[in-house]
Amino acid sequence: MPDAPMPTKDRLIRAAADLFRTRGYHGVGVADVLAAAHAPKGSLYHHFPDGKSDLALAAATWASDEMLRLIAASFDGAETFEAGATTLCYKLAKLFDITGWDTCPIAMTLFEGPDNEAFRAHAEHIYDGWIAEVLDHAERLGLNDADARAKAEHLFVLIQGGWMLARARRSSDVLRNLTARI
Amino acid sequence: MPDAPMPTKDRLIRAAADLFRTRGYHGVGVADVLAAAHAPKGSLYHHFPDGKSDLALAAATWASDEMLRLIAASFDGAETFEAGATTLCYKLAKLFDITGWDTCPIAMTLFEGPDNEAFRAHAEHIYDGWIAEVLDHAERLGLNDADARAKAEHLFVLIQGGWMLARARRSSDVLRNLTARI
DNA sequence: GCGAGACTGGACCAATCGGTCTAATCCTGT
DNA sequence: ACAGGATTAGACCGATTGGTCCAGTCTCGC
DSSP: OOSOOOHHHHHHHHHHHHHHHOOOSTTTTHHHHHHHHHHHHHHHHHHTTTTTTHHHHHHHHHHHHHHHHHHHHHHHSSSHHHHHHHHHHHHHHHHHHHOOSSOOOHHHHHTTTTSSSHHHHHHHHHHHHHHHHHHHHHHHOOOOHHHHHHHHHHHHHHHHHHHHHHHHHHTTTHHHHHGOOO | OOOOOOOHHHHHHHHHHHHHHOOOOTSOHHHHHHHHHHHHHHHHHHOOTHHHHHHHHHHHHHHHHHHHHHHHHHHHSSHHHHHHHHHHHHHHHHHHHHHOOOOHHHHHEEEEEEEOHHHHHHHHHHHHHHHHHHHHHHHHHOHHHHHHHHHHHHHHHHHHHHHHHHHHHHHHHHHHHHGGGO
16 A cells, blocks of 8 residues: 555544544444545454544544644744744644534543543543643743733634534634634 | 312423423423323323424423513613623523523433424524523613624523533522623 | 314334354464 | 454344324414
8 A cells, every 4th residue: 555554543543533633422423534544444343443433532632632732833933922823823824714613622532422421521632621721822922920821711612613603604714713712 | 170270281391392302302201291190191192283293382382481480570660771681691591490490491302302303493592582682671671783792692601601601510609600601 | 161273292113233153264383 | 474453344123303293282263
């Protein structure tokens, strides 16, 4: 196989992340994931003994890592917090247009799981990770503790809300317009 | 029948709205709704010929009407836009504590439907209705057109994002803290 | 009181759900 | 070359899914 040596486990995670993001946890059957990942059922339950829920947690973690990279890429070259935040919004808008990102992938994947508490806790952990990443950059760029935290959480809220409205309107402009309110 | 004169159709809509709000469209089976509404299957398909999707649309509309009433109640006695918006956030926080409102009921109900486009269009219509309601109050309270629209959409984004973080953290404080950013 | 439409009750159905199981195959260290 | 764990392959399972269907019951206008 000359082109795609990606191991089965990774294929499963990516396919699951994609599907869960657009259709939600219960909207996707394991058969869908298997078909998208070109993997047989046996592989899924080998790599993820707890099955679908296990896979969803891994998919959410993977999606979160992507988001953390996006945050880092946005703030790394920035000279002010506002500049970094603006870049992030524009990158998200672009991603929205290209991949049809519908809403927050974490919300779609975890906010309707079977065992509610484990999923909720994972979502909280992931969201706090995003906010912490932004907060680090805010402090690096000179903001004091309290201000940095407030601005990091504010940006999180704006993006989450913007994602929702952008999906309903099918327009990434919503995300770009967020920059006026940072 | 001395105690519960609420017609079956209304019971179905309310039960569906409650369940969809907390577990999402695909997370709820029609059997769940039927059990919660104490209604037999025949009634559902009599009142909603298209079945589950039909019911979900009606449930979303009902949930939206509740939200519109909440907006009206918050702004009616307000003397400034900020005062009304603040009241709205506090009312939502209270509701979050009492009923365990998890996230936006419209998002949970409509953002993963079977026929995507019809559901998305309905969500857009409902969201625009919320924003229009806030916008009316904003203009009534003296804001000019452009300013009123910007603030109405900003409030929408804040609440949507706040809902998400509040759910992940299981804390209504997030919603109350929004008032500092209106 | 009677006939017709509105509504209820629930048996029933094919399809799909997530998950289990075992045989075959691949891969790697020796 | 070979042993043995890691991985794949897919047949198979009981439970549940959304949906259909029709016999019964209620509630009107007449």
